[in-house]
Amino acid sequence: MQLEISTSTSVLITLTINFNNSKQSSKKMKIMEAMTGAVDSAASKLDRARELRAFDDTKAGVKGLVDAGVENVPQIFLLPRNNTKSGTGDTAKVNFTIPVIDLQGVEIDSTLRQEIVHRIRHASETWGFFQVVNHGIPVGVLEEMLRGVRRFNEQDVGVKKQFYTRDVSRKFVFNSNFDLYASPAANWRDTFFCFMAPTPPQPQELPASCRDIQIEYSRHVMTLGVRLFGLLSEALGLETSRLTNMDCANGLAFVGHYYPSCPQPELTLGASKHTDDGFLTVVLQDHIGGLQIFAENQWIDVPPVPGALVINIGDLLQLISNDKFKSVEHRVLANREGPRVSVACFFSTALMPSSKLYGPIQDLLSEDNPAKYRETTVEEFFSYSYAKGLDGVSPLLHFKI
Numbered sequence: 170m171q172l173e174i175s176t177s178t179s180v181l182i183t184l185t186i187n188f189n190n191s192k193q194s195s196k197k198m199k200i201m202e203a204m205t206g207a208v209d210s211a212a213s214k215l216d217r218a219r220e221l222r223a224f225d226d227t228k229a230g231v232k233g234l235v236d237a238g239v240e241n242v243p244q245i246f247l248l249p250r251n252n253t254k255s256g257t258g259d260t261a262k263v264n265f266t267i268p269v270i271d272l273q274g275v276e277i278d279s280t281l282r283q284e285i286v287h288r289i290r291h292a293s294e295t296w297g298f299f300q301v302v303n304h305g306i307p308v309g310v311l312e313e314m315l316r317g318v319r320r321f322n323e324q325d326v327g328v329k330k331q332f333y334t335r336d337v338s339r340k341f342v343f344n345s346n347f348d349l350y351a352s353p354a355a356n357w358r359d360t361f362f363c364f365m366a367p368t369p370p371q372p373q374e375l376p377a378s379c380r381d382i383q384i385e386y387s388r389h390v391m392t393l394g395v396r397l398f399g400l401l402s403e404a405l406g407l408e409t410s411r412l413t414n415m416d417c418a419n420g421l422a423f424v425g426h427y428y429p430s431c432p433q434p435e436l437t438l439g440a441s442k443h444t445d446d447g448f449l450t451v452v453l454q455d456h457i458g459g460l461q462i463f464a465e466n467q468w469i470d471v472p473p474v475p476g477a478l479v480i481n482i483g484d485l486l487q488l489i490s491n492d493k494f495k496s497v498e499h500r501v502l503a504n505r506e507g508p509r510v511s512v513a514c515f516f517s518t519a520l521m522p523s524s525k526l527y528g529p530i531q532d533l534l535s536e537d538n539p540a541k542y543r544e545t546t547v548e549e550f551f552s553y554s555y556a557k558g559l560d561g562v563s564p565l566l567h568f569k570i
């Protein structure tokens with residue numbers, strides 16, 4: 170008998186199977202069914218690989234799809250069925266608010282500072298997230314930064330394509346989904362990426378559409394970072410300069426996200442659930458919303474607050490604080506109202522080749538609180554985390570004692 174298995178697309182596979190007698194036929198039918206399934210899945214993997222390649226080759230990202238008028242979210246972006254946003258435990262039912270902390274006067278008034286340190290400690294231990302206002306970065310700079318990311322993404326596609334690459338050794342990397350070929354579902358997002366410290370790129374290495382504001386904004390974020398690491402050190406009961414002395418504020422990775430409007434936002438995500446792998450992240454988001462954290466067994470919104478910056482603890486800070494501070498899972502919903510724009514600045518020393526070992530800070534350890542992680546270099550931590558992609562599994566598990 171000749172069996173033709175037609176897969177969901179044009180791939181056609183022909184198998185020849187000989188049946189000897191009817192007794193064996195039912196057993197063989199079962200084998201055939203299993204083979205059909207296997208062939209189907211191999212063929213759909215092949216299809217997916219082709220679709221991913223075709224999408225990547227456009228170099229126009231998700232925005233290119235939207236500009237071309239897609240009405241249905243293409244297959245490669247579809248969430249696995251058991252992972253849709255309407256699934257169990259997926260919608261926020263109780264109103265939790267991520268703390269918004271006012272930094273006004275924190276360097277002047279020592280009583281106020283203690284109060285702020287207390288709030289930062291509480292937020293870092295429970296939510297791993299908080300927002301800050303009166304953080305010292307002028308609102309005009311924040312607004313221009315968001316406009317800069319928008320200008321880059323909305324410029325002539327021919328100019329933008331020149332920056333599209335998967336070569337992460339390039340100074341400025343623009344692409345859609347850094348883990349496009351590894352993740353189970355692509356995200357509805359285009360992103361550019363650049364290290365701004367310790368060795369910033371030459372201005373001419375950055376796109377003209379956003380270079381001035383990217384340089385200015387990053388300078389402000391570095392200053393804010395030093396202040397935040399001071400407050401976080403105190404929140405751990407350590408001297409103010411402890412975390413900066415460990416080089417936590419020396420490296421800055423700048424990421425500009427563009428989440429185009431999505432025709433079927435319930436079928437995909439802007440960013441899959443993940444934790445951030447650096448020490449600390451500073452996120453500037455626009456007014457659209459969609460950032461959520463996973464806490465209390467549900468997804469909780471981190472609502473846009475005008476003029477605020479979102480601060481979250483990264484994996485490396487969880488590691489050196491021996492789990493006192495939490496690096497919490499978060500994601501970004503796709504949206505219909507967009508485009509949504511955000512900038513995430515990651516404090517990490519990923520670009521500074523160093524044999525420096527990071528493990529739980531000795532002063533935080535005791536007999537009752539032994540080290541939970543082995544020491545690692547930032548390089549080892551990042552290569553493990555980057556290779557893994559946004560698969561929803563914390564890289565910290567790999568370093569647990």
Ligand SMILES: O=C(O)CCC(=O)C(=O)O
Pocket residue numbers: 424426440445452454460499500501511512513
């Ligand atoms: O776009 C956002 O609000 C957050 C992005 C994010 O989580 C990240 O870049 O790690």
Ligand SMILES: [Fe+2]
Pocket residue numbers: 443444445499513
């Ligand atoms: Fe993140």
